[in-house]
Amino acid sequence: MALVMKLDAFLLGQLWGQTGDVGQQMLMYLLGIVPFILFFMFYNKIQMFIWLRDIEKALNKLKIMRDEARRVAIESVKEVGGLEEDPSPQVDQFLEYFFIEPTSLDPAGIVWKLDHLLDVRESKFKDHVRRMAPKASEAQLNNLENLLEVALDLNTIYRIVRHYYLFGKKTMSFYLVMQLQMILPLIMQTAEAYVGALQAFSLGQPIGDGIGALVASKLMLGAKRRPVEKDMVVGEVNIEGRTVLVTKAEGPGGNVGKPGDAVKALIEENAGRIALIIMVDAGLKLEGEKLGEVIEGVGAAIGGVGTEKYKIEEVATKYKIPVQAVIIKESIRDAISPMKKELYDSVNAVIDKIKRLIVENTKEGDTVLVAGIGNTIGIL
Amino acid sequence: MTSLEKRRPSPFFKILTYTLLILSLWFLLEAFVAISANPSMITDRSVLYLLVMGGLGLLLASYGLLVMRRQPSIWQKLAYKPATTVVECTNQQCGFKNVRRFRKGDYVFKEEGVCPQCSSPMMISAIYVESEEKAKLIKRW
Numbered sequence: 001m002a003l004v005m006k007l008d009a010f011l012l013g014q015l016w017g018q019t020g021d022v023g024q025q026m027l028m029y030l031l032g033i034v035p036f037i038l039f040f041m042f043y044n045k046i047q048m049f050i051w052l053r054d055i056e057k058a059l060n061k062l063k064i065m066r067d068e069a070r071r072v073a074i075e076s077v078k079e080v081g082g083l084e085e086d087p088s089p090q091v092d093q094f095l096e097y098f099f100i101e102p103t104s105l106d107p108a109g110i111v112w113k114l115d116h117l118l119d120v121r122e123s124k125f126k127d128h129v130r131r132m133a134p135k136a137s138e139a140q141l142n143n144l145e146n147l148l149e150v151a152l153d154l155n156t157i158y159r160i161v162r163h164y165y166l167f168g169k170k171t172m173s174f175y176l177v178m179q180l181q182m183i184l185p186l187i188m189q190t191a192e193a194y195v196g197a198l199q200a201f202s203l204g205q206p207i208g209d210g211i212g213a214l215v216a217s218k219l220m221l222g223a224k225r226r227p228v229e230k231d232m233v234v235g236e237v238n239i240e241g242r243t244v245l246v247t248k249a250e251g252p253g254g255n256v257g258k259p260g261d262a263v264k265a266l267i268e269e270n271a272g273r274i275a276l277i278i279m280v281d282a283g284l285k286l287e288g289e290k291l292g293e294v295i296e297g298v299g300a301a302i303g304g305v306g307t308e309k310y311k312i313e314e315v316a317t318k319y320k321i322p323v324q325a326v327i328i329k330e331s332i333r334d335a336i337s338p339m340k341k342e343l344y345d346s347v348n349a350v351i352d353k354i355k356r357l358i359v360e361n362t363k364e365g366d367t368v369l370v371a372g373i374g375n376t377i378g379i380l
Numbered sequence: 381m382t383s384l385e386k387r388r389p390s391p392f393f394k395i396l397t398y399t400l401l402i403l404s405l406w407f408l409l410e411a412f413v414a415i416s417a418n419p420s421m422i423t424d425r426s427v428l429y430l431l432v433m434g435g436l437g438l439l440l441a442s443y444g445l446l447v448m449r450r451q452p453s454i455w456q457k458l459a460y461k462p463a464t465t466v467v468e469c470t471n472q473q474c475g476f477k478n479v480r481r482f483r484k485g486d487y488v489f490k491e492e493g494v495c496p497q498c499s500s501p502m503m504i505s506a507i508y509v510e511s512e513e514k515a516k517l518i519k520r521w
């Protein structure tokens with residue numbers, strides 16, 4: 001009540017007490033619309049302020065993730081490396097390692113250029129890691145390499161978002177800030193997925209992406225494995241009278257291998273007499289769909305930059321071999337986080353599906369190629 | 381870049397939100413007291429002002445509270461997710477199964493010891509993490 005009295009006195013008495021009734025009303029009216037005018041005038045600025053705040057918060061989180069990745073990487077290098085000196089400077093040097101893609105001005109032959117550059121990159125990475133951790137085993141080296149790559153990716157995301165944040169703030173460009181704010185959920189989802197990978201790669205646990213490798217490994221359990229091409233193994237099993245060549249990356253270190261090269265080599269070893277190629281991979285889960293659902297389709301099911309996909313399509317086309325795919329539904333986040341129980345529960349369903357595909361599409365005595373795609377970390 | 385270093389919502393933001401909350405509640409209370417004393421006061425300009433300002437303030441304050449509630453689960457995301465290792469007997473008829481915590485060096489299809497029931501070799505058949513809700517907030521692993 002007291003406040004009402006005071007406010008009344010303030011609004012009507014003190015300030016405009018002596019003006020006429022009409023003048024008073026006019027002033028009140030103006031006072032009422034001024035906030036709205038101000039709001040419309042500064043709408044963009046207010047919006048920008050809110051967006052910049054959102055971005056700043058996200059950036060904050062990205063920084064924490066990046067620092068954590070760096071810490072985990074350094075600790076892992078120290079643990080398995082067996083070197084006395086502090087690996088921090090070398091890890092930091094690694095965190096800004098860049099890769100320049102070949103030009104696509106003249107696209108002919110770009111796949112092989114890209115493939116070559118990726119090979120060089122990987123061997124450089126491995127040399128670098130080996131120098132940091134000379135006492136690590138091959139599997140540990142692969143895991144460390146994967147771990148450092150995660151740290152590198154998180155660092156890159158952080159640096160790029162920070163660049164656009166600071167640039168947007170500096171120039172106060174509405175559309176620059178807007179675009180960044182709009183893709184922020186996607187960026188954060190990717191970054192959080194990488195964070196999930198940290199645990200897996202530092203401990204050598206299987207990740208969701210490894211489901212293809214897991215299926216392949218289970219299929220050739222007990223069979224003799226031999227290396228084929230770089231970082232790939234192949235095992236031969238018999239399913240319903242068909243010879244089935246099962247290939248996957250060599251485990252249990254973190255490794256995706258080169259399935260394209262392996263498929264090509266195996267087809268050429270058999271002089272093109274392969275009745276069917278079945279690829280098993282993780283992916284394609286849309287929001288609202290169930291994790292671990294098994295679906296089938298046609299085509300080379302393999303992610304990455306596309307070089308391996310190209311090789312498989314090329315060789316399959318050359319020998320006119322049908323390529324079918326079995327996909328285990330997973331989001332990107334599930335794919336690089338430690339593997340969940342639901343995925344193990346789907347392994348038998350995948351194997352049944354593969355057997356059915358083989359029986360339905362080939363005759364007894366045929367040779368079939370099954371390629372388990374994915375990072376085989378934590379899976380033999 | 382100092383503002384980027386902090387992890388919790390700033391104390392300034394908290395104080396602002398609570399002050400706003402208290403002020404708007406006070407405004408609304410004053411308005412209601414005035415109206416209940418004399419119902420015709422509802423058309424009074426200052427009572428209207430109090431109502432509008434109080435309402436807006438309450439809205440803003442509840443937004444602030446919401447923002448504070450949603451604060452960093454980032455450490456939760458960085459937390460170690462407990463992993464489980466399942467070791468199974470390779471003898472199909474036996475089916476002996478041992479479920480334990482994941483240890484570094486475990487990998488799927490690694491042979492590990494012999495079955496206490498039938499002395500067949502045991503093999504790791506699965507390594508998985510529990511769903512995220514069960515994840516504990518352990519920073520280091």
Ligand SMILES: [Zn+2]
Pocket residue numbers: 469470471474475476495496497498499500
């Ligand atoms: Zn047993």
